[in-house]
Amino acid sequence: MKTLKLLTGRALFALAVLALLLYTIFPFYIAVATSFGAGTGEHVYTPAYFDLRNYLSVFKEQPFFHNILNSALVSFATVAISLLIAVTASYALARVHFRGRTLLLLTVLGVSMFPQVAVLSGMFELIRMLGLYNSLGSLILSYTVFSLPFSVWILTTFMRGIPKDLEEAAIVDGATPWQIITRIFMPVLWPALVTTGLLAFIGAWNEFMFAITFILSNENRTVPVAISMISGDSQYELPWGPVMAASVVVTVPLIALVLIFQRKIVEGLTAGAVKG
Amino acid sequence: MSSIEFVKLDKVYKGLNSFHAVKGVDLSINDGEFVVFVGPSGCGKSTLLRMIAGLEDISGGDLYFGKTRVNAMAPKERGIGMVFQSYALYPHMSVYDNMAFGLTLEKKSSQTIDQKVREVAGILQLEHLLERKPKELSGGQRQRVAIGRAIVRQPNVFLFDEPLSNLDASLRVQMRIEITKLHQKLKTTSIYVTHDQIEAMTMADKIVVLNQGQIMQVGSPLEIYNNPANTFVAGFMGSPTMNFVQVNAQGSQMTPTPCDNPRSFEVPFQHQGPATLGIRPEHIELSPLPGALAVECQISVVEHLGNETMLYLTSELCEQPLVVAVAGEKSPQIGEDLTIYLPAERCHLFDANGEAVTRLETSKPN
Ligand SMILES: Nc1ncnc2c1ncn2[C@@H]1O[C@H](COP(=O)(O)OP(=O)(O)OP(=O)(O)O)[C@@H](O)[C@H]1O
Numbered sequence: 023m024k025t026l027k028l029l030t031g032r033a034l035f036a037l038a039v040l041a042l043l044l045y046t047i048f049p050f051y052i053a054v055a056t057s058f059g060a061g062t063g064e065h066v067y068t069p070a071y072f073d074l075r076n077y078l079s080v081f082k083e084q085p086f087f088h089n090i091l092n093s094a095l096v097s098f099a100t101v102a103i104s105l106l107i108a109v110t111a112s113y114a115l116a117r118v119h120f121r122g123r124t125l126l127l128l129t130v131l132g133v134s135m136f137p138q139v140a141v142l143s144g145m146f147e148l149i150r151m152l153g154l155y156n157s158l159g160s161l162i163l164s165y166t167v168f169s170l171p172f173s174v175w176i177l178t179t180f181m182r183g184i185p186k187d188l189e190e191a192a193i194v195d196g197a198t199p200w201q202i203i204t205r206i207f208m209p210v211l212w213p214a215l216v217t218t219g220l221l222a223f224i225g226a227w228n229e230f231m232f233a234i235t236f237i238l239s240n241e242n243r244t245v246p247v248a249i250s251m252i253s254g255d256s257q258y259e260l261p262w263g264p265v266m267a268a269s270v271v272v273t274v275p276l277i278a279l280v281l282i283f284q285r286k287i288v289e290g291l292t293a294g295a296v297k298g
Numbered sequence: 299m300s301s302i303e304f305v306k307l308d309k310v311y312k313g314l315n316s317f318h319a320v321k322g323v324d325l326s327i328n329d330g331e332f333v334v335f336v337g338p339s340g341c342g343k344s345t346l347l348r349m350i351a352g353l354e355d356i357s358g359g360d361l362y363f364g365k366t367r368v369n370a371m372a373p374k375e376r377g378i379g380m381v382f383q384s385y386a387l388y389p390h391m392s393v394y395d396n397m398a399f400g401l402t403l404e405k406k407s408s409q410t411i412d413q414k415v416r417e418v419a420g421i422l423q424l425e426h427l428l429e430r431k432p433k434e435l436s437g438g439q440r441q442r443v444a445i446g447r448a449i450v451r452q453p454n455v456f457l458f459d460e461p462l463s464n465l466d467a468s469l470r471v472q473m474r475i476e477i478t479k480l481h482q483k484l485k486t487t488s489i490y491v492t493h494d495q496i497e498a499m500t501m502a503d504k505i506v507v508l509n510q511g512q513i514m515q516v517g518s519p520l521e522i523y524n525n526p527a528n529t530f531v532a533g534f535m536g537s538p539t540m541n542f543v544q545v546n547a548q549g550s551q552m553t554p555t556p557c558d559n560p561r562s563f564e565v566p567f568q569h570q571g572p573a574t575l576g577i578r579p580e581h582i583e584l585s586p587l588p589g590a591l592a593v594e595c596q597i598s599v600v601e602h603l604g605n606e607t608m609l610y611l612t613s614e615l616c617e618q619p620l621v622v623a624v625a626g627e628k629s630p631q632i633g634e635d636l637t638i639y640l641p642a643e644r645c646h647l648f649d650a651n652g653e654a655v656t657r658l659e660t661s662k663p664n
């Protein structure tokens with residue numbers, strides 16, 4: 023009786039896991055299957071054979087390699103700039119006492135709630151004024167603006183969790199504020215930095231609306247827009263094969279990044295800093 | 299190495315509810331001295347220590363290291379080493395790097411750094427732990443690393459803020475002895491904050507008793523124990539705490555005030571008016587002594603500590619119980635009647651403001 027109960031329990035659990043897997047992986051499976059299919063027009067459920075035609079066409083018919091480089095440049099620049107600003111800003115917000123600190127922090131949080139469309143026209147004006155229209159700088163600027171509030175908020179919270187003694191020990195050792203940030207806080211906050219950096223990266227890598235609005239010429243486009251521009255043989259046909267091939271190509275770096283850093287994210291580095 | 303001079307130091311924490319944490323502290327600390335700050339929680343010990351370190355602004359008064367006024371100097375210019383209660387080791391660095399951090403910031407050559415770190419590691423028996431991270435160390439080892447980090451830069455002054463309060467009792471005793479030995483070896487001026495009076499008594503050359511941001515008494519451990527300057531010090535130092543009896547003094551004749559049938563007795567003091575008489579539990583005798591005041595009491599509580607036994611006695615002398623320490627082998631029963639003897643030369647007398655009355659030199663307490 024007992025074993026039967028155990029067995030049914032196991033079976034139900036396996037079923038639930040299977041359903042969940044199916045539900046989450048199905049779209050990706052279709053994407054991969056379609057990309058390897060020979061056709062261009064329709065979805066493929068089981069590709070008969072591996073066909074790299076779609077992959078070749080993606081790179082042949084548009085400057086897709088160039089687009090990937092653009093995306094990488096924009097994303098890395100966004101991450102670098104927003105982390106630099108976020109770390110220094112959150113140090114001030116978490117550690118330096120000044121008037122209106124809470125108000126400032128709440129404003130930061132409030133700003134992050136605006137949807138993109140709300141600031142699209144304002145951002146467009148700003149970018150025209152700065153002469154960044156149709157250049158990658160426009161994207162770096164706007165993505166940084168959008169990822170900053172979130173990064174600042176997260177890092178401020180983490181930075182508040184660092185014991186004050188740690189900072190004071192560094193001060194007594196003769197560290198300047200910049201050295202405290204770079205030599206003590208950043209290594210201790212490494213998991214938080216990786217997490218916020220990764221989120222900023224994904225946001226920038228996948229962004230579409232700003233990318234299509236601020237960039238005009240084909241060779242300055244980033245990947246999401248480039249994919250949307252892939253056209254079929256006729257106006258009425260959606261070229262699913264190449265689109266999916268392109269999507270697979272640009273998703274792989276993301277997955278790789280997450281896999282590389284996931285251990286870092288999990289690692290609790292602060293353990294043992296203070297009495298454990 | 300450096301002496302330290304406090305002149306009317308003041309600290310006011312500004313903010314919504316500003317707080318006067320240190321009030322006009324005057325103190326001089328000699329070169330090479332081991333000074334312990336004790337006092338109840340919140341009395342301003344840490345604040346005072348952090349003012350010396352430069353981690354807290356000085357609101358008023360002057361602080362001198364030797365002849366230099368250091369009020370406006372940054373912590374690193376003052377040449378101090380500090381050990382924090384929480385150790386505050388850098389969690390991402392090895393023991394070696396923790397100790398080397400200050401030296402690398404000073405841009406010392408890697409040879410110098412290596413030599414100094416290894417020398418200190420030798421003194422503190424940390425050689426085999428140099429590659430470990432703080433989280434892989436025990437509490438006592440972490441504490442030693444924290445001390446190592448403070449001494450590796452050869453500071454003029456060591457500051458310790460309750461460094462042993464996170465350790466268990468036996469380790470605390472061991473580290474206490476190690477710190478004392480270290481001080482004897484290095485002879486660096488040290489200031490040590492604690493609220494543990496045993497640490498204060500055993501380690502200090504000079505004890506500073508603080509209360510509510512003010513110095514209550516400065517003196518060697520035995521001075522503080524034998525001649526407390528006021529009722530606060532008398533009650534704070536010593537465990538269990540000193541017994542106090544309200545008396546009315548007429549010359550050297552004392553009459554306990556709460557008594558129903560007052561009788562006076564003689565003590566070696568001269569005073570007029572209401573006063574407080576104090577006697578330590580360990581100085582009360584159970585056998586008759588010439589010149590001692592006999593008091594009949596009843597035992598209300600018995601505490602066995604092993605080496606000694608604490609008796610809480612109700613008597614007509616005062617409302618709160620009198621505490622007496624007796625040898626551990628005795629096992630008195632609750633409710634038993636007992637006569638205790640208060641040796642007059644062991645008594646302390648404090649005037650109505652709680653200040654000590656000077657003892658007349660009749661017979662010295664041994
Ligand atoms: N940043 C601050 N702002 C306002 N008041 C403070 C601040 N820091 C400390 N105080 C107050 O100053 C007083 C002294 O604090 P301090 O930390 O020096 O006490 P302490 O003697 O070290 O106590 P403990 O033994 O509990 O560590 C306390 O009453 C505390 O409430």
Ligand SMILES: [Mg+2]
Nearest residue numbers: 343344345459
């Ligand atoms: Mg304290």
